[in-house]
Amino acid sequence: MRFPAFPTIVRTFYTLANATTRPISASQRIVAPFTVLRSMPTLPFLGSLFSSSASSRNMTYPVEKSENEWQAVLNKEQFRILREKGTEAPYTGTYDKHMPSTGIYTCAGCEAPLYKATHKFKSGCGWPAYFDSIPGAVTRHTDSTFGMARTEIVCSNCGGHLGHVFKGEGYPTPTDERHCVNSISLTFKGDEAKGGSNV
Numbered sequence: 001m002r003f004p005a006f007p008t009i010v011r012t013f014y015t016l017a018n019a020t021t022r023p024i025s026a027s028q029r030i031v032a033p034f035t036v037l038r039s040m041p042t043l044p045f046l047g048s049l050f051s052s053s054a055s056s057r058n059m060t061y062p063v064e065k066s067e068n069e070w071q072a073v074l075n076k077e078q079f080r081i082l083r084e085k086g087t088e089a090p091y092t093g094t095y096d097k098h099m100p101s102t103g104i105y106t107c108a109g110c111e112a113p114l115y116k117a118t119h120k121f122k123s124g125c126g127w128p129a130y131f132d133s134i135p136g137a138v139t140r141h142t143d144s145t146f147g148m149a150r151t152e153i154v155c156s157n158c159g160g161h162l163g164h165v166f167k168g169e170g171y172p173t174p175t176d177e178r179h180c181v182n183s184i185s186l187t188f189k190g191d192e193a194k195g196g197s198n199v
């Protein structure tokens, strides 16, 4: 049997973890990794593993599109990160070492302005880091996936996944917060800072 890709396994877990009242028919083949996890005493953990994703997905935002509509306007990587809460590999993103003095980073999904160039700082973490966002542009959710208590950040306009925010790490910034954002979730607009912006 060909070993299924990780996202397939995750989707399978997600589906089965939520199908608590539906008996599994004999015709349904259970893939081996699920069987292993299902036999573990920590099965309730699986529910919490995906609970925050489910709750943030159920929220509504000004820009609402179906999965098909998002797939039509986003490339494969953008869809994986913005809509499926993926993470780009560290030190690979377009904006990791991008340090302009002016300009705005907008949401790659809906073009809402999210961060100013002046919010960006060098964190050395491998992803673009901002100590603050444009007011109201970013919405926070508690994210308990993979057993870690983290704060997910999404675009307030379309709900697109941006990354996570960390506090109290000791960076010498005005907020001591680090918005750790995927480059793929962002589009830099350099011209909008010229002559003032509308944000």
Ligand SMILES: [Zn+2]
Pocket (backbone or CB within 6 Å): 107, 108, 109, 110, 111, 112, 155, 156, 157, 158, 159, 160
């Ligand atoms: Zn957006």
